[in-house]
Amino acid sequence: xxxxAVLMAAGGGSxxxxxxYNTPKPLLPVGNKPLIWYPLxxxxxxxxxxxxxxxxxxxxKMISTDPKVKLDVKMKLDLVCIQEDAxxxxxxxxxxxxxxxxxxxxxxxxDLITDAALHEVVDLFRAHNATLSMLMSKxxxxxxxxxGQKGKKxxxxxxDFVGVDGTGKRLLFMANEADLxxxxxxxxxxxxxxxxxxxxxxxxxxxxxxxxxxxVDFLADNKSISSIRGELVPYLVRKxxxxxxxxxxxxxxxxQNLKKNDSNVNLEIQISSRDEELLHLTQERSCxxxxxxxxxxxxxxxxxxxxxxxxDEGICYxxxxxxxxxxxxxxxxxxxxxxxxxxxxxxxxxxxxGADSIIGASCQISxxxxxxxxxxxxxxxxxxxxxxxxxxxxxGVTIEEGCNIQGSVICSNAVIGRGADIxxxxxGSAQRIEPDAERTNEVIVGTDQLMEI
Amino acid sequence: MADCGxxxxxxxxxxxxxxxxxxxxLTKEExxxxxxxxxxxxxxxxxxxxxGPSETEKDKTPVSLLPPPQPVATQKxxxxxxxxxxxPIPVPASAPxxxxxxxSPADKPAKSKAELKAERRARxxxxxxxxxxxxxSSGIKTKVPLSELNPVxxxxxxxxxxxxxxxxxxLAKKLERQQIPLRSDYGYKVSLFSHLHQYSRKAxxxxxxxxxxxxxxxSIVRLGLQYSQGIVAGSxxxxxxxxxxxxxxxxxxxxxxxxxxxRDLVNKLKPxxxxxxxxxxxxxxxxxxxxxxxxxxxxxPSQCKEEEAKTKLLTCIDRYIEEKIVLAAKAxxxxxxxxxxxxDVILVYGYSSLVNNILCEAFEKSRKFRVIVVDSRPRLExxxxxxxxxxRGISCTYVLISALSYILPEVSKVFLGAHALxxxxxxxxxxxxxxxxxxxxTYNVPVLVCCETYKFCERVQTDSFVSNELDDPDDxxxxxxxxxxxxxxxxxxxxxxxxxxxxxxxxxxxDLVITDLGMIPCTSVPVVLRVKNLDQ
Numbered sequence: 001x002x003x004x005a006v007l008m009a010a011g012g013g014s015x016x017x018x019x020x021y022n023t024p025k026p027l028l029p030v031g032n033k034p035l036i037w038y039p040l041x042x043x044x045x046x047x048x049x050x051x052x053x054x055x056x057x058x059x060x061k062m063i064s065t066d067p068k069v070k071l072d073v074k075m076k077l078d079l080v081c082i083q084e085d086a087x088x089x090x091x092x093x094x095x096x097x098x099x100x101x102x103x104x105x106x107x108x109x110x111d112l113i114t115d116a117a118l119h120e121v122v123d124l125f126r127a128h129n130a131t132l133s134m135l136m137s138k139x140x141x142x143x144x145x146x147x148g149q150k151g152k153k154x155x156x157x158x159x160d161f162v163g164v165d166g167t168g169k170r171l172l173f174m175a176n177e178a179d180l181x182x183x184x185x186x187x188x189x190x191x192x193x194x195x196x197x198x199x200x201x202x203x204x205x206x207x208x209x210x211x212x213x214x215x216v217d218f219l220a221d222n223k224s225i226s227s228i229r230g231e232l233v234p235y236l237v238r239k240x241x242x243x244x245x246x247x248x249x250x251x252x253x254x255x256q257n258l259k260k261n262d263s264n265v266n267l268e269i270q271i272s273s274r275d276e277e278l279l280h281l282t283q284e285r286s287c288x289x290x291x292x293x294x295x296x297x298x299x300x301x302x303x304x305x306x307x308x309x310x311x312d313e314g315i316c317y318x319x320x321x322x323x324x325x326x327x328x329x330x331x332x333x334x335x336x337x338x339x340x341x342x343x344x345x346x347x348x349x350x351x352x353x354g355a356d357s358i359i360g361a362s363c364q365i366s367x368x369x370x371x372x373x374x375x376x377x378x379x380x381x382x383x384x385x386x387x388x389x390x391x392x393x394x395x396g397v398t399i400e401e402g403c404n405i406q407g408s409v410i411c412s413n414a415v416i417g418r419g420a421d422i423x424x425x426x427x428g429s430a431q432r433i434e435p436d437a438e439r440t441n442e443v444i445v446g447t448d449q450l451m452e453i
Numbered sequence: 454m455a456d457c458g459x460x461x462x463x464x465x466x467x468x469x470x471x472x473x474x475x476x477x478x479l480t481k482e483e484x485x486x487x488x489x490x491x492x493x494x495x496x497x498x499x500x501x502x503x504x505g506p507s508e509t510e511k512d513k514t515p516v517s518l519l520p521p522p523q524p525v526a527t528q529k530x531x532x533x534x535x536x537x538x539x540x541p542i543p544v545p546a547s548a549p550x551x552x553x554x555x556x557s558p559a560d561k562p563a564k565s566k567a568e569l570k571a572e573r574r575a576r577x578x579x580x581x582x583x584x585x586x587x588x589x590s591s592g593i594k595t596k597v598p599l600s601e602l603n604p605v606x607x608x609x610x611x612x613x614x615x616x617x618x619x620x621x622x623x624l625a626k627k628l629e630r631q632q633i634p635l636r637s638d639y640g641y642k643v644s645l646f647s648h649l650h651q652y653s654r655k656a657x658x659x660x661x662x663x664x665x666x667x668x669x670x671x672s673i674v675r676l677g678l679q680y681s682q683g684i685v686a687g688s689x690x691x692x693x694x695x696x697x698x699x700x701x702x703x704x705x706x707x708x709x710x711x712x713x714x715x716r717d718l719v720n721k722l723k724p725x726x727x728x729x730x731x732x733x734x735x736x737x738x739x740x741x742x743x744x745x746x747x748x749x750x751x752x753x754p755s756q757c758k759e760e761e762a763k764t765k766l767l768t769c770i771d772r773y774i775e776e777k778i779v780l781a782a783k784a785x786x787x788x789x790x791x792x793x794x795x796x797d798v799i800l801v802y803g804y805s806s807l808v809n810n811i812l813c814e815a816f817e818k819s820r821k822f823r824v825i826v827v828d829s830r831p832r833l834e835x836x837x838x839x840x841x842x843x844x845r846g847i848s849c850t851y852v853l854i855s856a857l858s859y860i861l862p863e864v865s866k867v868f869l870g871a872h873a874l875x876x877x878x879x880x881x882x883x884x885x886x887x888x889x890x891x892x893x894x895t896y897n898v899p900v901l902v903c904c905e906t907y908k909f910c911e912r913v914q915t916d917s918f919v920s921n922e923l924d925d926p927d928d929x930x931x932x933x934x935x936x937x938x939x940x941x942x943x944x945x946x947x948x949x950x951x952x953x954x955x956x957x958x959x960x961x962x963x964d965l966v967i968t969d970l971g972m973i974p975c976t977s978v979p980v981v982l983r984v985k986n987l988d989q
Contacts, residue, residue, distance in 0.1 A: 048664065
């Protein structure tokens with residue numbers, strides 16, 4: 001077997017607590033499908049037959065019991081539960097399943113919605129025998145108004161600085177703005193080997209990583225690394241150019257250093273494979289070099305290599321903020337071919353449903369309603385004379401007559417009273433909006449949720 | 454059939470064996486006579502040995518005419534032929550050679566194809582068993598006719614018949630059967646070369662495969678990718694990488710129940726080889742390596758345990774690499790260094806791992822010489838050769854091939870590497886090599902070709918059109934000052950980009966071929982091939 005897929009679905013959605021306090025993030029509906037369906041569909045389309053899904057007990061329960069959450073995937077899902085309150089990072093989760101990992105892994109996050117050609121990422125991983133291969137995309141500006149947002153959006157929050165070489169494939173430098181004190185510091189060894197580096201800031205990390213099995217074993221030994229994105233990836237990128245990985249005498253040093261438990265050396269002995277000499281002979285006889293202009297061999301003799309595939313066009317979203325969630329809902333219909341109006345929905349004759357709206361199963365849409373650019377969830381009731389524009393209505397919502405909902409997100413099981421006028425609001429789960437209410441740009445959530453402090 | 458009895462036998466047999474030993478092609482009558490003789494011999498043997506199962510023998514002779522003459526049959530025939538004399542069970546091995554089917558095939562539909570196959574297999578087993586204890590005398594005599602009779606049913610390989618839709622359809626069907634995606638051709642092909650495949654590097658074969666590749670072993674997928682992207686390039690490097698991948702395949706292989714390792718593993722390797730062929734056409738050295746491995750696998754005795762068989766195969770592969778590549782390089786360097794004298798100016802073309810090896814060794818042995826590296830677009834492999842030579846401390850000059858006649862008056866010797874040496878003495882090498890040889894000949898500069906024997910190939914070619922490789926035409930595009938002139942070459946209907954990879958150099962331009970067997974003239978290549986075939 002070549003690759004094992006691991007889907008990280010235990011995240012809490014900390015940046016959109018308003019949405020996720022009742023529904024766990026992997027099960028948030030996007031285009032009337034649970035969020036976790038999108039990466040699973042991506043893996044299935046590419047040809048995976050089984051996936052290890054790391055998730056919480058709550059999610060597992062909901063997947064198996066709740067009829068609304070139908071995953072519709074033919075793959076075999078191996079659900080691994082971790083405690084919610086254990087505060088495990090993604091790397092901790094990988095360490096948790098180290099026993100199940102038999103080959104190289106493809107780690108995907110549950111909030112990734114993309115139509116990328118995965119073979120580009122995996123081809124980089126295969127062809128260059130890389131330790132890490134990841135996917136990034138050019139970030140798109142979110143144009144939709146985000147409900148409940150007061151004031152301008154803070155720009156420049158936590159940018160990522162990504163340095164790639166001339167071909168745009170080899171990853172040379174990765175740092176987050178938060179980790180840099182004053183400026184971007186680049187080591188001279190990197191500049192000597194790659195004099196031309198392109199540093200990009202407008203990239204979205206898709207959180208899709210191909211990792212060698214030796215990295216998972218390395219994680220098992222080094223318990224200090226807890227997050228893949230935050231700690232492991234920058235560590236690997238830095239390690240490409242560190243002196244100990246390039247010296248050929250590493251194997252001798254390991255015997256001396258075993259007692260010291262040097263983490264650097266451990267990674268290296270794990271990376272070297274059998275038949276190293278044949279591979280070395282091949283490289284020696286082959287006339288290929290990845291760079292030119294200096295006297296060193298291909299890859300500068302380094303054995304640890306990190307690659308990135310940067311998508312220029314195509315959809316790639318990480319649904320971890322409210323703005324991304326809204327944007328994803330707009331674009332989700334393009335990713336699958338199901339009809340916009342579910343066949344089991346009862347839609348009356350005299351309502352106006354725009355072409356880019358999605359109506360979920362078992363809905364009841366009454367007369368004289370107008371639904372434009374919106375998503376209506378499963379089992380939602382919409383009474384007469386309701387205007388829904390640019391909104392996301394989740395499951396089980398009841399919208400009484402004469403309401404006007406614009407640019408809002410209404411969470412599941414909410415009830416909007418008659419004649420209410422909701423503009424750019426976020427109505428939390430199971431909330432009731434009293435009739436004839438007028439709310440603009442507010443976040444309406446229950447009092448129990450406010451007790452987060 | 455029984456008419457050509459005893460009187461024909463001994464006299465003509467001598468004639469035929471004589472002509473075989475001289476290497477002449479057998480004429481049609483001679484072949485027919487040989488066939489009849491063999492049949493007659495067998496019949497006599499049968500009459501002597503077994504009176505009992507004469508019905509089965511009668512059954513078998515008409516039935517064996519049922520399988521139509523296929524190329525498969527000719528391959529089975531060699532294994533059946535070697536011991537016609539010693540087989541206790543009647544082996545009507547000359548049956549597959551019947552071009553005119555005998556009258557009785559139609560009235561034996563009772564025997565199903567599976568039974569026939571089982572019978573044939575049983576026969577082959579007994580042949581193989583009987584072969585071991587020393588039917589060597591008859592073996593040798595009949596082995597020589599084997600290698601000469603094989604070329605009877607020869608087919609053009611599929612990769613040089615791309616403009617024939619029937620062949621393309623057949624290839625597509627074969628790939629579908631093996632569950633390998635078909636790679637589609639790209640761009641307009643120049644009409645002279647429209648019979649060859651032309652692929653684009655931007656459309657790798659992996660986008661049609663499932664990502665955790667289950668049909669094809671992951672190391673083969675990796676190898677195919679590395680071939681198509683040019684990460685592993687060069688005849689020696691490709692062969693070593695191929696054998697390395699095969700080692701991993703063998704390590705991960707488990708014999709399914711009711712199957713034999715010797716047969717099943719060869720069948721497992723076939724789709725992998727097709728896949729690699731789709732990624733990049735196989736080189737002659739790779740072809741020879743594959744033939745060797747297949748032979749080794751099929752020679753594994755059936756009672757051998759799996760673990761033992763696997764370790765045996767792995768050591769075989771290691772030995773092959775060690776002997777044919779590493780030690781051969783050492784031997785060639787030893788011979789070549791004799792030819793390098795102090796004060797020499799040596800011209801090399803492109804990157805040849807062997808020539809580089811020779812020059813580095815010569816430099817170690819403190820010969821004083823300087824090197825001129827000639828390079829050509831679009832591959833510009835000479836830069837890598839230049840880098841490795843300069844890294845050792847050899848003083849080099851670098852020119853492009855357009856400056857060849859300018860630089861040749863300074864040159865005292867030309868060392869060329871080869872991709873393959875063909876059976877008529879032609880040298881197949883990187884495109885541009887024949888130019889270098891031609892110009893060197895006009896300047897009376899000696900041209901020495903260095904080539905290991907495992908790259909010797911039984912093909913015969915006199916021009917570079919018949920069989921070649923077309924690389925990605927987009928490689929010819931170059932961007933200068935931000936402008937790519939050929940960017941929209943596909944829109945111009947009368948423009949075709951041709952990116953050839955190989956060309957053939959006639960033996961008249963080559964003065965010496967340095968192989969691990971010694972220094973031979975170019976015309977002695979067929980002798981080496983024949984000696985090699987006899988050994989095997």
